[in-house]
Amino acid sequence: MSQVVTFGEVLMRLSPEGNKKFIQSNTLEFYFGGTEINVGISIANFGGSVKHISFISNDFIGDTAIAYLNKFDVDTSSIVRSNRPLGVYFLEVGAVMRPSSISYNRSHSAFSEIQPSMINWEESLIDSEWFHWTGITPALSQGSLDALREGLKLARKKGITVTADPTYRSGLWKYGQDPKEALSELLEYSTIFIGGINEINEVLGTTFSYSNEDFILASKQLIARFPSIEKVFDKIRTSVNSSWHKIRARMWNGNEFRETQDLDITHIVDRIGTGDAFAAGLIYGLQQFDDFKAMEFASAACALKHTYEGDVNFATVKEVMGILEGNTTGRFTR
Numbered sequence: 001m002s003q004v005v006t007f008g009e010v011l012m013r014l015s016p017e018g019n020k021k022f023i024q025s026n027t028l029e030f031y032f033g034g035t036e037i038n039v040g041i042s043i044a045n046f047g048g049s050v051k052h053i054s055f056i057s058n059d060f061i062g063d064t065a066i067a068y069l070n071k072f073d074v075d076t077s078s079i080v081r082s083n084r085p086l087g088v089y090f091l092e093v094g095a096v097m098r099p100s101s102i103s104y105n106r107s108h109s110a111f112s113e114i115q116p117s118m119i120n121w122e123e124s125l126i127d128s129e130w131f132h133w134t135g136i137t138p139a140l141s142q143g144s145l146d147a148l149r150e151g152l153k154l155a156r157k158k159g160i161t162v163t164a165d166p167t168y169r170s171g172l173w174k175y176g177q178d179p180k181e182a183l184s185e186l187l188e189y190s191t192i193f194i195g196g197i198n199e200i201n202e203v204l205g206t207t208f209s210y211s212n213e214d215f216i217l218a219s220k221q222l223i224a225r226f227p228s229i230e231k232v233f234d235k236i237r238t239s240v241n242s243s244w245h246k247i248r249a250r251m252w253n254g255n256e257f258r259e260t261q262d263l264d265i266t267h268i269v270d271r272i273g274t275g276d277a278f279a280a281g282l283i284y285g286l287q288q289f290d291d292f293k294a295m296e297f298a299s300a301a302c303a304l305k306h307t308y309e310g311d312v313n314f315a316t317v318k319e320v321m322g323i324l325e326g327n328t329t330g331r332f333t334r
Contacts, residue, residue: 002129003049003075004283005160007151008036008137009111009144010054010065013272013311015091022092032068033311034087035134035167038273042280042301042313044072046320048287051075053124053151055114057086062110078124082110091272094242100271107174112140116147121154131155132283133190134165135199138182139172145182152189156228164190164229165279168202180205187226192286193219194279196234212250212257219252230254233295235278235302243268245306249278249299251291258292263303263323270309277305277313281320300324 011034016025040050052074056062058081065086066076087109094100106112125131133152138145155162166183173179183203187193193200197208200218204225208218219232231253238246244266250259281301285294300323305313 004130005051005128006036006040006132007053010034011087019093019095031310032065035136035276038276038311039280041072046284046317053078055080055082055111057110061086084110096241115143116150121151130161132163135167156189162190163192165194193229193232247303249295251295253291260299265306268306273311274302274305278302
């Protein structure tokens with residue numbers, strides 16, 4: 001497999017045990033996460049080569065975060081250290097009809113001060129053939145937008161495949177940049193779009209519905225607007241309640257529309273990072289299989305992530321393939 005580069009903030013997650021609210025608990029569990037490292041670690045767990053680029057606090061928390069990445073053989077040689085603290089978020093995990101709640105503390109984090117001059121993109125992209133970005137990073141600060149833009153420009157100049165997951169979070173864009181304008185510029189350098197109708201409508205200013213017919217039309221219009229984009233993949237979640245979801249996926253690859261079957265997740269252990277698990281499964285799958293099987297692999301990887309606590313998907317290729325082969329009963333393997 002070719003080396004995959006991810007770029008984004010590393011966060012510490014603090015959460016009460018189980019499904020408690022903070023007011024119920026005096027003890028907290030912590031995990032490291034962040035949408036891009038969730039993707040990178042999952043690809044590494046599949047056997048892929050991954051490099052993560054970030055700005056991390058120069059203290060024992062930052063040391064621990066880097067050690068965590070190194071544990072999964074993620075290359076951290078392009079990470080820069082900062083005197084600011086690591087970003088933190090707080091999570092209360094919901095259950096049944098009670099939704100989960102998240103509060104972020106990242107406005108003055110190490111990553112928030114990143115500037116393009118702090119990253120040597122030429123060196124960081126050596127031997128890399130894949131670059132993955134999400135809409136979280138450009139939403140954080142002007143510096144992170146500018147740094148990402150420089151990396152994407154060089155990646156496309158080098159002919160590197162670029163996957164875009166332009167997740168739009170309205171609460172993050174607080175520094176004056178227009179999200180539609182920024183995301184549209186970054187999509188000019190992207191080749192594979194991972195997102196659904198909401199993301200396409202946000203970028204194009206359209207009002208497509210969620211039907212398959214509108215998804216095809218939206219995908220065609222997206223590709224017409226951004227000719228570098230070759231394929232569109234969409235993960236669809238149906239919520240029965242907070243603990244029971246169904247996952248399927250669909251695609252338009254410029255030639256055909258395909259859709260997977262629903263995968264039932266009847267007891268969710270942890271929903272955080274499931275979209276990242278889909279992206280990681282897709283990136284791995286596209287390097288191994290045809291488009292449809294890659295999408296099936298991504299959907300199964302996403303479903304499995306719901307069974308792991310923390311932000312990261314720990315599933316192996318063998319476990320994901322087991323789901324594709326119909327082994328969904330959870331019986332012992334001996």
